[in-house]
Amino acid sequence: MPSHIFGPVPSRRLGLSLGIDLVPFKTCTLDCIYCELGKTATPVSRRAEYVPVTELEAEIKEFFADNPAAGKIDFITLSGSGEPTLNTALPRVIKLLRRLSETPIALLTNGTLFSRPEVRREVLDIDLILPSLDVVSEEIFTLLNRPAAGLKSQEIIAGLSALRREYPGKIWLEILFCAGINDSPAEIERLIQAAGAIQPDKIQLNTVVRPGVLSQARAVSDSFLKSLLPGFGPAAEIIAPFKRNAAADNSLEKTRETILATLKRRPCTADDLKNALGLKKAEVIKILDLLLEKDEIKAQEHTGKRYYQTSK
Ligand code: SF4
Missing domain, CATH: 3.20.20.70 (Aldolase class I)
Incomplete structure (x- = not known):
């Protein structure tokens, strides 16, 4: 892609x-x-x-x-x-x-x-x-x-x-x-x-x-x-x-959708997403924060790591 x-x-x-x-x-x-x-x-x-x-x-x-x-x-x-x-x-x-x-x-x-x-x-x-x-x-x-x-x-x-x-x-x-x-x-x-x-x-x-x-x-x-x-x-x-930021919005939206699609399949840490999608960690965290704010995803601690997954 x-x-x-x-x-x-x-x-x-x-x-x-x-x-x-x-x-x-x-x-x-x-x-x-x-x-x-x-x-x-x-x-x-x-x-x-x-x-x-x-x-x-x-x-x-x-x-x-x-x-x-x-x-x-x-x-x-x-x-x-x-x-x-x-x-x-x-x-x-x-x-x-x-x-x-x-x-x-x-x-x-x-x-x-x-x-x-x-x-x-x-x-x-x-x-x-x-x-x-x-x-x-x-x-x-x-x-x-x-x-x-x-x-x-x-x-x-x-x-x-x-x-x-x-x-x-x-x-x-x-x-x-x-x-x-x-x-x-x-x-x-x-x-x-x-x-x-x-x-x-x-x-x-x-x-x-x-x-x-x-x-x-x-x-x-x-x-x-x-x-x-x-x-x-x-x-x-x-x-x-x-x-x-029309252009940037589109880029952000595309990344947001990719992250959501990945989390729908399995819970991931920010590092998992960074490595799997080839993104910068700051970018992943920013989007995760936005998704958490909108209750589209939830976070859970497991074996000392923070995992994210979709809410529904
Ligand atoms: S990307 Fe953001 S910080 Fe940079 S010029 Fe555009 S509005 Fe300003």
């Missing part, structure tokens, strides 16, 4: 989308307080081959080999349950996709690494980039997005502006508002100025729809989002529901 490709799945913004997950669970430059995937253990900004390119290439080739579904996809979406541009395999994956398919390629990214010229160069052949930008002020950036050491919002904005100058494709910039954090008139004015400098083809305003890591991540109202539209100008629109 492929572990880095999911879908095709219907996406409101991208039509029928095939997701390619370029990083392991929660490998991210940020630790946003509204992230639905839980906490980023340690935000990282160092790029590496977090998922080996050979693994990605093998799965992509397998998917496109004689697959009738391949012809029906609207977008191939590079994403992940973290930040996809962290993976240095990115240019090779894009090249392979171009060779195997004529389907447009989209990139879902938090935009934090576009201050690096090599990252901007690597994405030039993508058709649509969907970066996010929630704040301009460094203090609010630290509070809301909790970045890896060394990342500065001013440099990220400069990187996104440079991307606009160098990149010929479309950019849809998402701005997510959290009540009481980045919704002050002063911060909104700064975001309007930043969006003006970046000049995206679309500005998509959004808010927290599902609970995130912290209870401080509260939604703003629809009427508040609507009131922002004139300030951001004709490129602005409101998107709902929450899209930031």
Whole structure:
């Protein structure tokens, strides 16, 4: 079963989308307080081959080999349950996709690494980039997005502006508002100025729809989002529901289903699941916690080990 490709799945913004997950669970430059995937253990900004390119290439080739579904996809979406541009395999994956398919390629990214010229160069052949930008002020950036050491919002904005100058494709910039954090008139004015400098083809305003890591991540109202539209100008629109982690959600959902199916067959420890499914222990524990919370599974101690099994 492929572990880095999911879908095709219907996406409101991208039509029928095939997701390619370029990083392991929660490998991210940020630790946003509204992230639905839980906490980023340690935000990282160092790029590496977090998922080996050979693994990605093998799965992509397998998917496109004689697959009738391949012809029906609207977008191939590079994403992940973290930040996809962290993976240095990115240019090779894009090249392979171009060779195997004529389907447009989209990139879902938090935009934090576009201050690096090599990252901007690597994405030039993508058709649509969907970066996010929630704040301009460094203090609010630290509070809301909790970045890896060394990342500065001013440099990220400069990187996104440079991307606009160098990149010929479309950019849809998402701005997510959290009540009481980045919704002050002063911060909104700064975001309007930043969006003006970046000049995206679309500005998509959004808010927290599902609970995130912290209870401080509260939604703003629809009427508040609507009131922002004139300030951001004709490129602005409101998107709902929450899209930031659509790709990651699918990846998480797939793993959740696999874990549930395994536990239906036999009780397992977290280590059993980690080894049997080739997952990271943090990822297994996160999903087990979610399943326990919803009473879909139960835990039992046996010979000093904690076993999990389905409730029914
Ligand atoms: S919301 Fe996206 S950018 Fe923020 S921590 Fe989660 S995966 Fe990373």
